[in-house]
Amino acid sequence: MVAGSCTNEVTVNVSVDRIWKAAACEDHILLPKIIPQYFASAEIDGDGEAGSTKTFNFTPAAAPLTFVKDHVEVLDHGSHTMKYKAIEGGHLGRTLKSHAFEVKFEAVGADSCVVKTNIEYDTIDDGPLPEEEVQKLTDLPIRMMKSVEAYLIANPGPAELSHQANTFVDAMVAGFCTEELTLNVSVHRIWKAAACEDHILLPQIMPQYFSSAELIGDGEAGSTKIFHFAPAKPLTFVKNHVEVLDHGSHTLKYKTLDGGHLGHTLKSHTIEFKYEALSADTCAVKIKVEYDTIDDKGLSDEEVKKIKEGTAWMSKAVEGYLIANPASYA
Known part of the structure; x- marks a missing residue:
């Protein structure tokens, strides 16, 4: 692959506060409204802050692209x-292996600001992007910002947008549970098997x-890892985003993006595993599950127990496999 980057800078004649709210915080609401020829719709998974996911669905005019799902890495107010x-x-899977962009809004005056965009990518093969493709990546953020600018100038009222498509203000209950287990395998082996290659090992x-x-x-x-469940299970799949995979501290954190209990009992769900060596052939795994319920009721004790037992069961299953196969993940 070939790593590349491109930058652009544009001045917009609206305040930094208004463009920030419209183009950063609520782009998923505004873009389908003001650029309907390109954006058919958009969805948000999460509260809109860092860690959330936004899916933008394109119109046929954007063919061959149909949608893009973006993870909000940073949203610094x-x-x-x-x-x-x-x-x-x-462009993932077509021309690019990875694609990220950072936008920084800087006030110039009371009613103007500069928008600086930095785009980073890795190509899917060993050739650089053609100049034409780089130009498209560079031009698109400018066109979107100028569209937002035009909308805000034409609508000089309060910068707050309607939250008609944003339901994160609904009632919910935040909760968490923890579990700690001792495993009779080395932290090195369990880390490889249960964290790095769980998508390979668990179905096996x-x-x-x-x-x-x-x-x-x-x-x-x-x-992203997608786990498909056996037909006997009530859930069909779960799609997890790898938030953290720290090989130094042996810490893994997943955030569920789709499937699992989302939309049933939970609005959000994250799970963190931290593996700590106890000796050459034993370790502790500390598990923390955090969630928001879909309504104003907390999870029942039975539901919390199922969450804890499920994580413990998987860890013990991996331990059993590694003990029975001492050459695996050595």
Whole structure:
């Protein structure tokens, strides 16, 4: 692959506060409204802050692209900096292996600001992007910003946009649960098997629960793993975003993007595993699950127990496999 980057800078004649709210915080609401010839619709998964996901669905005019799903890496209201990383769709799998862009809004006057965009990408093969493709990547943010600018100038009222498409203000209950286990295998082996290659191992050793799994990305932070459940299970799949994969501290954190309990009992769901060596052949795994319920009721004790037992069961299944196969993941 070939790594590349491009930058652009544009001045817009609206205040930094208004352009920030419209183009960064609520782009998923505004862009389909003001650029309907390009954006058919948009969806948000999360509260809109860093860690959320936004899916922009394109019209046929954008063919062959149909959609892009972006992870909000940064949304810094103090420095007016946003960063998106594409995790699915868009140019991924076509010309690009990875694609991220950072936008920084800087006030110039009371009613004007500069928008600086930095785009970084890796090509899918060993050739650089053609100049024409780079130019398209560079021009698109400018066209979008100028469209937002025109809308805000034509509508000089309050900068607040309607939250008609944003439901994160609905009632919900935040909760978490923890679990800690001792495993009779080295931290090195369990890390490789249960964190780095769980998408390979779990369908192999737990076919009664996992029918298959897919990996989108290189497996590191920013990748996505989709686990498909066996037909006997009430859930059909879960799509997890790898938020953290720290090989130094042996810490893994997943955030569910789709499937699983989302839309049933939960509005958001993250799980963190931290593996700590106890001796050469034993380790502890500390598990923390955080969630927001879909309504104003907390999870029942039975539902929390199922979450804890499910994570413990998978860890113990991997331990059993590694003990039975001492050469695996050595």
